Amino acid sequence: MNVFATLKTVFFGSKFLSSPVPIDGTPRRDLVSALNGLMPLCRTIPGVRLALDIREGQVVLALNWTPRTDGNASTGSYHYIVSDEEGVREMADSQVLFTENGKDNLPGSMDGPRKHPTVSTEKTEKDSAHLKKGVQKKAEPTSPEDTGKKAKSHTLMQEVTAFLTSRYRFRFNVLTEETEVASVENNIPDTHLRYTKVDERWMNSLSLEAIETGIDCWDRDIQRFVRSRRISEYHPFTAYFEQLPEWDGTDRVSALARRVSDDPVWVNGFHRWMLGLSAQWMQLNPDNNRANSVAPLLVSSRQGLGKSTFCRLLMPDTLKSYYTESYDLSSPAFAEAKLAAYGLINLDEFDKLGASKMPLLKNLMQASALNIRKAYKHSASSLPRIASFIGTSNREDLLVDRTGSRRFLCVSLKHAIDCTTSVEHKQLYAQLKTELLSGERSWFNKEEEQTIQQHNALFYKHVPEEEVFRLCFRFATEEDNPQEVLSLSATQLFERMKAAHPSIMRGMTAYSLSRILPQLGERVHTTKGNVYRVVEC
Template identity: 50%
Template structure:
């Protein structure tokens, strides 16, 4: 404004000519000369809230006028209230509990979707407010946008809460048959989907959805990964990932709280050591994680369920842990046409509210383990062992050998194959083959029959 410019020039002139020695007197006289001019300046149009002095909001939500003189605190309060009112009129704001982000969308804009608030958006909010004559700074906008004044929501809980009533038509079994018509698969896939939906609804805080379907085909182009991604509706696609790195355990645990479905693509690439970690993660209910910009670890509810794909059939190495993996072989290209998501998940929700079981019984786990026998990856030492020995039958005359003795015989028989095998865990390996073990004072011995 011209008046302000004149004020600055007047101050400089007074100081340079030394007309006043006291700085306070200089400023006072300069302001007294210029203020009548400032009063006549045409001010920019302000936001309606700023057109009157306000001191607060009454119980009816109406702005209350200020007295003629107000304190700096009252001025700051007035500006904050005006900023909040302006943002509330222009935008819908909400806090995403899953991602710890504030999201926004423009009000009265048809088809507008919520987007995360970043620094660019914060700057735009502040500029728009100041254009309306609201005296605020970017730090004021940031404090408000990232405060508990913004209502919070959980994406998966919101989606499940907004579902319509189920129309009574079963859509889950037909979805399972897109992959395979094997009865065990159809039954267990239904149970797994119930477990996934129960986790979204936070139905059970004591148990996790600890089983993962594994879609297997030796040939490409069966649309295994496409089917996995198809399981989440458009509103929740942001919470699907096919990137899961087990080499960083803390990051792997964090993803349990941030994603609804984790696809372990190329499942056959996981080493036995990583498989042990994976089985542990699949059972975690409340991972203890530290998110970005936080100092402390805290337990958070798990949201993620697992699914996997593989181009190799030899996948599993631990027979006792195979109950965690529902393997199914894909024979035909999977139908990935669109789903009626709202009715699909309405069915799952209705079944859960009716008390349908969403966990696997020990009998179902035994069925899964039996069906998984054709998916075991047999270690090289097993092939060498079976070429040299077989387990002794009941009452049969047999050799009683220690694990070390058997190991040395196998190494002598095929040194190249046994070069990478450790003798340390060889006893555990023999037990996994179901070989009878006898405990004596001098150690453990295994009943075997020599073949060579």
């Protein structure tokens, strides 16, 4: 390899000679690029030192190194001079100077006369010195002092790591994105330790304990470990299911449902819903695009029957912090974020939710994949859904959209719920886990959804348009005489209803009626538009 030829190509082959000198004295961009090109070359030469001296009208580049063939030989100093007048030229042999006592010598004395005057501006001289110093610093080998600092830093981190892991256990909660800590106690397995969030007080306590044991560390040394990827990740729900015992074969899910009601539709539907809840907690087949899209609704006009208490009873002790009754649908982004942060969301007093919120709620209930941007991050992340929904209501006429009623499994309470008998959560969820792993379905099929819709007929909210319609008409059946069956549009129905009951129909419109009719009966599409087959009462 011809070092000098390469040196000329990399540095003096750049275009910086042909471009004008910046008037502010700053280095040219292509000069910096040329210096970057020298770095791979310098790494191949033992003991290399490179100096760059820039003066008005000329540039001197000095490259010093120890020859490979003779490590004891004097260090050679080879120089190139660049000027606007003479271009690039290598100094004559008589001008080559050799280092004395390991010190570099540039061509000519720094204090002696020069062919070109020194730079007239102070800034250019400073830039030259800074550039020269930076190049030399990169090329210099690691000093013993630097090596000692690295060794000390390595030893310190080993001491900090050994101290923390001997006294504490750490885990990174992927739901809260926070590190949790537990004190190691004798005769207590790690699975039974009580963890808490590492807040500022905990961080300061860990730093003080480390210093008191003789470790010469700073707060940042403790934080570096606690907030690193060395802390293993922990998912509260999957970890809970991994630690469950074997199921003993007793059906606890149906027994839990019967605390509320013996209605077969409720008991079977609650069991299916619990399978969906457990599948999401286990993160079982997260790519199948099926969410637990049904919500049980506990309905009673009487207070104090234990509706909300029963909802809370479903959560195991270690997962109670992932239950919430606070769900604000006025903020869609925050509402969606809670689907990835909580295990169970109670829509308490469901009957107070406005009809305008229902479309958003149903979309959220069906969402399986979430695209959420957290407050302190610049981009959105795809997060798995964890949460299922349950709700309570003090009114029985709570469902407005009949076509969407399949999303709610309503049950009317006839007595107080038994909330005093403890729930064997481990066996309850061990049963659900066993059933899921055995291939049991975790979602409602079409037949089950149709059964829910029929079951929910008692919970529909009857609007005035519907009441007047039923006073005037009923939907035709196959048994009706074809001559009595009328095919009328929504507007025609509205006009006949208004003629029959003008005072009751005051304030109603054909549009409001048209939104109710598809929920009451079948709409038939004809060449003349959509009509409804009805019989006058």
